[in-house]
Amino acid sequence: MIDINNIFQDRTGESGYNNSGNYMKIIKYNNAMNVIVQYNDGYQTKCTYNDFKRGKVFYPFNKSVYGVGFFGDGKAKSSNKSYFIWFDTLKRCYDVKYLKKYPSYKGCTVCEEWHNYQNFAKWYDENYYEIPNEKMQLDKDILVKGNKIYSPETCVFVPQRINYIVLGRNRKRGKYPIGVYLHSDKDKFCAQSHDINAKMIYLGRYITPEEAFKVYKQYKEDVIKQIAEKYKNFIPKILYNALYSYKIEITD
Numbered sequence: 001m002i003d004i005n006n007i008f009q010d011r012t013g014e015s016g017y018n019n020s021g022n023y024m025k026i027i028k029y030n031n032a033m034n035v036i037v038q039y040n041d042g043y044q045t046k047c048t049y050n051d052f053k054r055g056k057v058f059y060p061f062n063k064s065v066y067g068v069g070f071f072g073d074g075k076a077k078s079s080n081k082s083y084f085i086w087f088d089t090l091k092r093c094y095d096v097k098y099l100k101k102y103p104s105y106k107g108c109t110v111c112e113e114w115h116n117y118q119n120f121a122k123w124y125d126e127n128y129y130e131i132p133n134e135k136m137q138l139d140k141d142i143l144v145k146g147n148k149i150y151s152p153e154t155c156v157f158v159p160q161r162i163n164y165i166v167l168g169r170n171r172k173r174g175k176y177p178i179g180v181y182l183h184s185d186k187d188k189f190c191a192q193s194h195d196i197n198a199k200m201i202y203l204g205r206y207i208t209p210e211e212a213f214k215v216y217k218q219y220k221e222d223v224i225k226q227i228a229e230k231y232k233n234f235i236p237k238i239l240y241n242a243l244y245s246y247k248i249e250i251t252d
Helices: 049-054 081-094 096-101 117-128 162-169 211-228 237-244
Strands: 015-018 023-031 034-039 044-047 137-141 154-160 180-182 187-193 200-206
Touching: 023 049, 034 049, 044 049, 081 096, 081 117, 137 162, 154 162, 154 237, 162 211, 180 211, 187 211, 200 211, 211 237
Parallel strands: none
Antiparallel strands: 015 023, 023 034, 034 044, 137 154, 180 187, 187 200
């Protein structure tokens, strides 16, 4: 026989832990299908009593993504494109295996504001754009050269083609200045750079690496200006300005 008194029992005040180990307490028990739970930080959420007993109550502030990222309380969903970009950004900075494979990301971090996915999703919705036949990438280096922090102030979405032409060689440079390599006969230094179509262009041989770099610098900065003009009507003004004023340094 069903115990009628047990069905309508008020379970307000009952406490427990969810499956992530977070302490929770029932602060209002309307019925078995409508329970209000509160966590230690004051966050409240609605669940069923069955989920409460089984610990299946989601707490959005658990740092479950590489020990820093958390879902947050908001409308953005994990099925959104913004979530995958956010997750991948955290991976670049905090995944040990990824950093071992791609050491150029060592020292990179994500700002505290973006540890919360909901904050990143809001910024994404306000700043993401697409260009036909172009793959878009989240970039942290063009607006602020040499930057290692992913943040609202330093990031911008950039067509992959632009990213490759502007920054591609930086990741492959050797002991000589960027854009310069020692010729096989060992007595001359060569300069080379991508043109506006991402094709590698040979820029000649020079006596010193400094001379070769000077040629590379002038050519590369001209190419970046051409890119800025080509994409002017498609990219944000802040990106256009950054490209047009971009400077190549021998210490890059």
